[in-house]
Amino acid sequence: MELRDAVRRRRMIRTYDPGRPVPREVLNDMLDLAARAPSAGHTQGWRFLVLDDITSRDAFWHATSDGEPDGWLARLRTAPALIVVFSDKGAYLDRYAEPDKGWSDRAESRWPVPYWDVDAGMAAMILLLASVDAGLAACFFGVPREKWDPLSAAFAVPPGLRPVGVVSLGHPAPDLRSPSLRRGRRQFEDVVSYGSFGSG
Numbered sequence: 143m144e145l146r147d148a149v150r151r152r153r154m155i156r157t158y159d160p161g162r163p164v165p166r167e168v169l170n171d172m173l174d175l176a177a178r179a180p181s182a183g184h185t186q187g188w189r190f191l192v193l194d195d196i197t198s199r200d201a202f203w204h205a206t207s208d209g210e211p212d213g214w215l216a217r218l219r220t221a222p223a224l225i226v227v228f229s230d231k232g233a234y235l236d237r238y239a240e241p242d243k244g245w246s247d248r249a250e251s252r253w254p255v256p257y258w259d260v261d262a263g264m265a266a267m268i269l270l271l272a273s274v275d276a277g278l279a280a281c282f283f284g285v286p287r288e289k290w291d292p293l294s295a296a297f298a299v300p301p302g303l304r305p306v307g308v309v310s311l312g313h314p315a316p317d318l319r320s321p322s323l324r325r326g327r328r329q330f331e332d333v334v335s336y337g338s339f340g341s342g
């Protein structure tokens with residue numbers, strides 16, 4: 143499948159068929175692709191936590207949500223597989239203190255943006271595109287900041303890893319259309335400029 147087709151067919155799905163698991167070999171193929179995402183200094187500072195059994199998924203939802211789930215979350219909890227995507231800032235600070243990069247310290251102030259998060263986001267995007275190729279549905283969502291510590295405790299997350307987001311995966315079930323889609327897609331000319339953002 144061409145990339146253009148995958149991107150155009152890509153949409154966030156929040157309701158899955160819980161009776162149809164995602165085979166491990168499919169997950170491994172997708173993760174192999176995600177692990178080939180571009181990264182600053184070829185640091186590859188991402189880590190993936192795969193939760194594809196009822197016990198680990200329940201532990202995830204217990205650690206990251208409160209009380210009875212609302213409609214959106216109840217639908218999302220039908221996903222038979224979750225992949226938590228982590229970034230590792232320390233790996234980047236270490237990598238760029240190596241001789242071939244020329245920085246003699248690990249100063250975070252040298253970084254114009256947190257490329258550890260950017261790179262993890264690119265790996266997550268590859269997972270989303272790979273889901274289309276695998277005939278699966280997917281959704282990317284975040285973990286609330288106040289739930290990072292419970293998440294880390296529940297899954298023995300190594301120090302220094304930050305959850306950039308979660309990709310839910312599975313076979314789609316009838317879903318509700320997101321109210322956000324009423325906004326429509328921004329026009330090409332509204333988001334692309336050549337040469338300058340100036341009007342003249």
